[in-house]
Amino acid sequence: MSVDTQTVLRIASLARIAMSEEEAERLKPELNNILGWVEQLGEVDTSGVEPLAAVIANHTRMRDDVVTDGDKREDILANAPVAEHGFFAVPKVIE
């Protein structure tokens, strides 16, 4: 598997990373190197092996349904570039 420049640009756009075509050109071989390296795993015969859901052979622990958190608006908003009236304020997004 390998990616072309268009695919690199598309992945960048889906991840909301601004990228010029030159940058994409430069990243393309880097990504393809990584993909090629991972692809070595394809050499292993995995027929008859169940897909692995987690590397720990265990299942999830469940929490009790109690309120133990919250009421920390100042902390939540502390890093927001803009916050007004207790809300995060972001450039207008409307569909």
Add this chain to the structure above:
Amino acid sequence: MVSNYRIQGATGEWEVVIGLEVHAQITSHSKLFSGASTEFGQEPNCNVSLVDAAMPGMLPVVNGECLRQAVRTGLALNAQINRWSRFDRKNYFYADLPQGYQISQLFHPIVGEGEIEVSLDEKDPEGTVKTIGIERIHVEQDAGKLMHDQHPTMSYVDLNRCGVALMEIVSRPDMGSPLEAGAYVRKLRSILRYVGSCDGNMEQGSMRADVNVSVRKPGEELGTRTETKNVNSIRFIQQVVETEARRQVDLIEDGGTVVQETRLFDPDKGETRSMRSKEDAHDYRYFPDPDLLPIELSEEFVAEARASLPELPDAKRHRYENALGLSAYNAAVLTAEAETARWFEKLAAESAKKQGKPESDVAKAAANWLISDLFGGLNKLGVDLDSSPVSAAQGAELLALVADGTLSGPLAKQVFEIMLETGDDPEKIVEEKGLKQTSDTGAIEAVIADILAANSDKVEEYRGGKDKLFGFFVGQTMKAMQGKANPKVVNELLRKALG
């Protein structure tokens, strides 16, 4: 059963195929993966933990109650419970989703296939029953809330709802008309409320639907579908089906093609419009969430969930008909909402106790009174059953007074009017207003004698064979007695007097 709903196009008739994805907020105190509260209507961003805000290094831990409620819902829909399931990440960027992905279940949902029986005619609950398939139920996180109208250039973000647990209940494309879609959502809502896994409050957004619609010529292959997002009332769901099917038929007949896309419903204009352009087609890059281990449910967990289920609406409806002798219509009305059924059962139990009879003897009168008198009265007051000024015990007392002959039908209605106004006990009202029915034959006979004397011409006609006049004499007597005479006694005495 195929629906006979058709859209009339220029080239003939078109069938409509509908599938619904209903998002139901799971009733819980805390969120799906954090200990923040789910309470509605709090100050913005106060019900938010560092997990919900997606601060680096925070790890989700699943709320067992949310899984239990999803399993109970699945069992109530006769669905397969998957003892092994898993969470996946659905990746997309939006201002209401600080993680940059929603934790959901694409590949291994907690609940598999099930089904619901819906009746399409409220007046005839057993007449037209249709089975709608459930494809799956999965558990996922809700997103935050965006407000666009508070600032000229900014949108405000409130993350209180972010991370609250949702069940997405996905139907099979088994519905063929707006009526069927409405009946399905109504029934689903009823079951969720019986189970207690969702409050079903559509105004507050606890239940909303994505409506998938496609059209085809009868008998042909499925057409391309569109998905109209976040429709939050049954009426709007039906409107979406109508307008979207019409739009697709017109589009195809004008030589166009339906594009598989996401649309939005504008309730003011009553139309749907495209939400995202094609180039932006979803690419959610789902993958298993590495922060969460698979969910393994023990046999006991599922068995306990099953044992905790209440009697469900269909079973209750059949019991009301078969064991209590109610009409199919009354049974359907009383079981549609869990609250109504609870109220009715209290009323029937109290009535049985007060009258010393089995419930099956008093249930019919109780059902009729609840459905016509109480519902009618509450309707006029504009309140629902929860805030009824008349309690079930008071209703049972009123019914007992009718049963033992203290009150006639018309008198009972009078007493009930006063109960609605004052909330007083019926016995007290009867006592204070002197509304007791009388079986005092002497008093009634005297009144009858006066009436027959004053209407000698009618007495002649009656004796000449005009039987219908009997009702006239009954009416006159009751009027003269101010409605307080026992109608049975009046009938007897009149028959005697008229010979």
